[in-house]
Amino acid sequence: MMIELINVNVYYGIIHALKGISFHIDEGEIVTIIGANGAGKTTTLKAISGIQRIKSGSIMFNGKDISKSSATDIVGLGISHVPEGRRIFSNMTVMENLEMGAFLRKDKAEIKKDFNKVFELFPRLLERKNQLAGTLSGGEQQMLAIGRGLMSKPKLLLLDEPSMGLAPIVVKEIFEIIKDINKEGTTILLVEQNANMALQTADRAYIIRNGEIDIEGRAEDLLKDETVRKAYLGG
Amino acid sequence: MKELLQQVINGLSLGSIYALIALGYTMVYGIINLINFAHGDIYMVGAYVGFAVTTSLHLGFFPSLVISMVVCSILGVIIEKVAYKPIRGSSRIAALITAISVSLFLEYGMMYFVKAETRTFPNVLGKNSLKLLDGSVVIDYKNIYIVAITIILMVALQYIIRRTKAGKAMRAVSLDREAAQLMGVNVDRTISYTFAIGSALAGAAGVLVGVYYTTINPLMGIVPGLKAFIAAVIGGIGVIPGAVFGGLFLGMIETMVSAYGGSLYKDAVAFAILILVLLLRPSGLLGRNIKEKV
Numbered sequence A: 001m002m003i004e005l006i007n008v009n010v011y012y013g014i015i016h017a018l019k020g021i022s023f024h025i026d027e028g029e030i031v032t033i034i035g036a037n038g039a040g041k042t043t044t045l046k047a048i049s050g051i052q053r054i055k056s057g058s059i060m061f062n063g064k065d066i067s068k069s070s071a072t073d074i075v076g077l078g079i080s081h082v083p084e085g086r087r088i089f090s091n092m093t094v095m096e097n098l099e100m101g102a103f104l105r106k107d108k109a110e111i112k113k114d115f116n117k118v119f120e121l122f123p124r125l126l127e128r129k130n131q132l133a134g135t136l137s138g139g140e141q142q143m144l145a146i147g148r149g150l151m152s153k154p155k156l157l158l159l160d161e162p163s164m165g166l167a168p169i170v171v172k173e174i175f176e177i178i179k180d181i182n183k184e185g186t187t188i189l190l191v192e193q194n195a196n197m198a199l200q201t202a203d204r205a206y207i208i209r210n211g212e213i214d215i216e217g218r219a220e221d222l223l224k225d226e227t228v229r230k231a232y233l234g235g
Numbered sequence B: 001m002k003e004l005l006q007q008v009i010n011g012l013s014l015g016s017i018y019a020l021i022a023l024g025y026t027m028v029y030g031i032i033n034l035i036n037f038a039h040g041d042i043y044m045v046g047a048y049v050g051f052a053v054t055t056s057l058h059l060g061f062f063p064s065l066v067i068s069m070v071v072c073s074i075l076g077v078i079i080e081k082v083a084y085k086p087i088r089g090s091s092r093i094a095a096l097i098t099a100i101s102v103s104l105f106l107e108y109g110m111m112y113f114v115k116a117e118t119r120t121f122p123n124v125l126g127k128n129s130l131k132l133l134d135g136s137v138v139i140d141y142k143n144i145y146i147v148a149i150t151i152i153l154m155v156a157l158q159y160i161i162r163r164t165k166a167g168k169a170m171r172a173v174s175l176d177r178e179a180a181q182l183m184g185v186n187v188d189r190t191i192s193y194t195f196a197i198g199s200a201l202a203g204a205a206g207v208l209v210g211v212y213y214t215t216i217n218p219l220m221g222i223v224p225g226l227k228a229f230i231a232a233v234i235g236g237i238g239v240i241p242g243a244v245f246g247g248l249f250l251g252m253i254e255t256m257v258s259a260y261g262g263s264l265y266k267d268a269v270a271f272a273i274l275i276l277v278l279l280l281r282p283s284g285l286l287g288r289n290i291k292e293k294v
């Protein structure tokens, strides 16, 4: 097991956002978490990456409890979180955004190789590397957000709704790239509202409802499941 | 014409000092959205450090400039840790009240130690001056020092912000704190760097003012602090080139009004410009309104 959440509870003031969530991801997997608005998907990712403190429970990453570690240390351990809404640094260039992704790294030569890897994955970023990130199209911004996330050389990549607000053709492209990233050896936790695409891409899935894991299983099984189809895949 | 040239030089000097102080306001605002009303008092402390170094230690201008910058940067970091960090995330009014308290603490704390009386800064730069146009335009060496040092400090600042890791972290945190955290940026440390750099610039301004106007007192930070704050707002608070532009602009306007309209009006004009800018371009002359892409 690469990462395991055990009975994790998160509160925002009096709002009980995560109610004893438990799940795990094995090395090399693509696991997806799907669920409606406000179900607690983003909160789950924030808890893992250390920008939202948990009230109780534990988060084990490669055998170590990281639930009290700082966000900085968690990046250093090999978890990279590509946030919902992209959150690229709009006033910095594409290149500077990627440099920020490698913020904690000191291996200059390796960083350079990883820039090239990102540009191979996203050739459109190479053409625009000196452009201000805020001037990119929505799809390009998502590519930049993912590329920036890869620059820390993560073992586990957390993706929060990478398809949000993108045209179907771009969504397809992004999901293909997510599969490629996984094939290169990065484990992926994919949060999505686009349940159909997510289930087609992932190995396993958890469906979260009101802060609790409602259904879990192999992605291809859930795609065929009657209740899942009705509730999340539009019939 | 010659008179005008003379006034332009004076305006540039005053404007440089405003710009140095305004940078600290704008950097701190950019990163934690706090108007650090104690910033003008850090500049006052800088002037006193320079005074102490030149009179007690008998060191020259450059050592006093450097020591003052170092002391002020440490002071700025301590103020942030002790006063502002505990109330991060509280309401803006709590932050404002805290900043005003720190300001009063520095003013009257200093008064306790050095007494309220005005001190005369030693003339560490000599009386040399440059005479242009057959001696009808006199450029004091002091003016040259002020402008040159301001330019050097701004180039250094630009280098730090554009090229160094700490500088990039500062920009990232001010653009999106949470996203910066996700990159592994240590936000607390980055805020400390920001206070250190902004306060060092204020310390430099304090020494330059001591040298230029020759008198210092514990309340000397109030008015220039306010003016520099106005300059930062005119240029666009949170925008670094805006602080430089706003400072030079305000310094120039004040000098011209004093020279040709009467010095009684200069503060009124400063506030009138502030009000005009706030009415017509609330984000400042160089401020940008970036709309978030969803």
Ligand SMILES: Nc1ncnc2c1ncn2[C@@H]1O[C@H](COP(=O)(O)OP(=O)(O)OP(=O)(O)O)[C@@H](O)[C@H]1O
Pocket: A012, A015, A017, A035, A036, A037, A038, A039, A040, A041, A042, A043, A044, A084, A193
């Ligand atoms: N900063 C916050 N303060 C208070 N409540 C919050 C905060 N962030 C999230 N919540 C609440 O916690 C619950 C879970 O939110 P979360 O953002 O994790 O949902 P989500 O599954 O990511 O939804 P979406 O699909 O809309 O992004 C919601 O009820 C939300 O209103």
Ligand SMILES: [Mg+2]
Pocket: A041, A042, A043, A084, A160
């Ligand atoms: Mg969400």
